[in-house]
Amino acid sequence: MNGVGDSTGPMTGTTPGKLSVLAVCLGNICRSPTAEAVLQSLIEKEGADAGCIVVDSCGTGGGNPNWYKDGGWSYHEGDAADSRMQETASRRGIHLTSTSRPLSRADLETFDVIIAMDTSNVAAIKEAAAYWGEQYAELASRKVRMMMDFHSDPSRHGTAVPDPYYSGLDGFELVLDLLEDSCRGLLASLRTLP
Numbered sequence: 001m002n003g004v005g006d007s008t009g010p011m012t013g014t015t016p017g018k019l020s021v022l023a024v025c026l027g028n029i030c031r032s033p034t035a036e037a038v039l040q041s042l043i044e045k046e047g048a049d050a051g052c053i054v055v056d057s058c059g060t061g062g063g064n065p066n067w068y069k070d071g072g073w074s075y076h077e078g079d080a081a082d083s084r085m086q087e088t089a090s091r092r093g094i095h096l097t098s099t100s101r102p103l104s105r106a107d108l109e110t111f112d113v114i115i116a117m118d119t120s121n122v123a124a125i126k127e128a129a130a131y132w133g134e135q136y137a138e139l140a141s142r143k144v145r146m147m148m149d150f151h152s153d154p155s156r157h158g159t160a161v162p163d164p165y166y167s168g169l170d171g172f173e174l175v176l177d178l179l180e181d182s183c184r185g186l187l188a189s190l191r192t193l194p
Contacts, residue, residue, distance in 0.1 A: 018051075019053050019112050019190055020056070020111045020112050021055050021056075021114075021190070022055075022056050022057065022111040022114045023036050023055070023117070024057065024058055024114060024116050024117065024121050025060070025116075025117040025121055026060055026061075026063065027061075027074075027100060028057055028074075028101060028102070029059070029076050029165075030081065030085045030165055030175065031164070031179070032059060033057045033085070033096045034085055034179055035057060035115065035147060035161075035179050036057035036098055037095060038089075038094055038176070039055050041094050042183055042184060043055070043187065046187075053187075056098070058100075058103045058104075058107060059074060059076065059103070060102065060103060060120075060125060061073075061074045061124070062074050062075030062100075063075055067102050068128035069131065074100070076100040077100055078101075080096075081096040082165065084172050085172055085175070088175075088176060089176060092176060092180075105132050111143065112143065113145065114144045115144075115146070115186065116146055116147065117147050117160060117161040117163075118160035118161065118163070119146070119160065122144055125140050125144055126140050126141070129141075146158060147182050148160065148161060148178065148182055151178065151181050152181050152185060156178075
């Protein structure tokens with residue numbers, strides 16, 4: 001399994017005693033708010049990390065190619081999570097409460113770990129970061145990881161958490177299965193950081 005800081009060495013939190021994790025998908029209405037809620041639920045259930053790990057989520061414009069540029073906008077900004085995702089998660093006792101928003105420069109500065117759901121998300125984060133400037137490009141290259149790299153099945157490392165938006169209910173169930181497993185691995189990896 002890839003550790004959180006593998007590409008350039010271990011990362012430490014920007015706030016002493018705390019780590020911050022940002023989950024990112026395309027529109028911030030299906031996968032990333034679910035990853036946020038699943039990780040938060042695991043933290044609360046296990047209790048030991050409560051208050052030590054901050055979790056949030058955002059998107060990469062929801063399909064608008066200029067979302068990160070001045071005057072750009074995100075298709076789903078201000079929206080609640082997809083109702084199908086909310087219903088599927090609720091059946092497992094997971095509640096999605098976040099509101100969609102796009103990735104910002106401040107996110108790259110603030111969050112210790114940025115978890116992308118697929119390679120398109122990684123590319124969009126890095127494209128935005130490069131546009132924002134060299135310091136942001138460096139932050140993105142150091143902080144961005146794929147969610148599935150934390151899955152317990154190594155054959156899934158490097159693969160995507162598929163976008164369920166155009167799928168049936170089985171697609172939403174699959175996303176939850178993948179995120180529940182991967183978030184356990186992510187949480188274990190976070191605990192190894194200095």
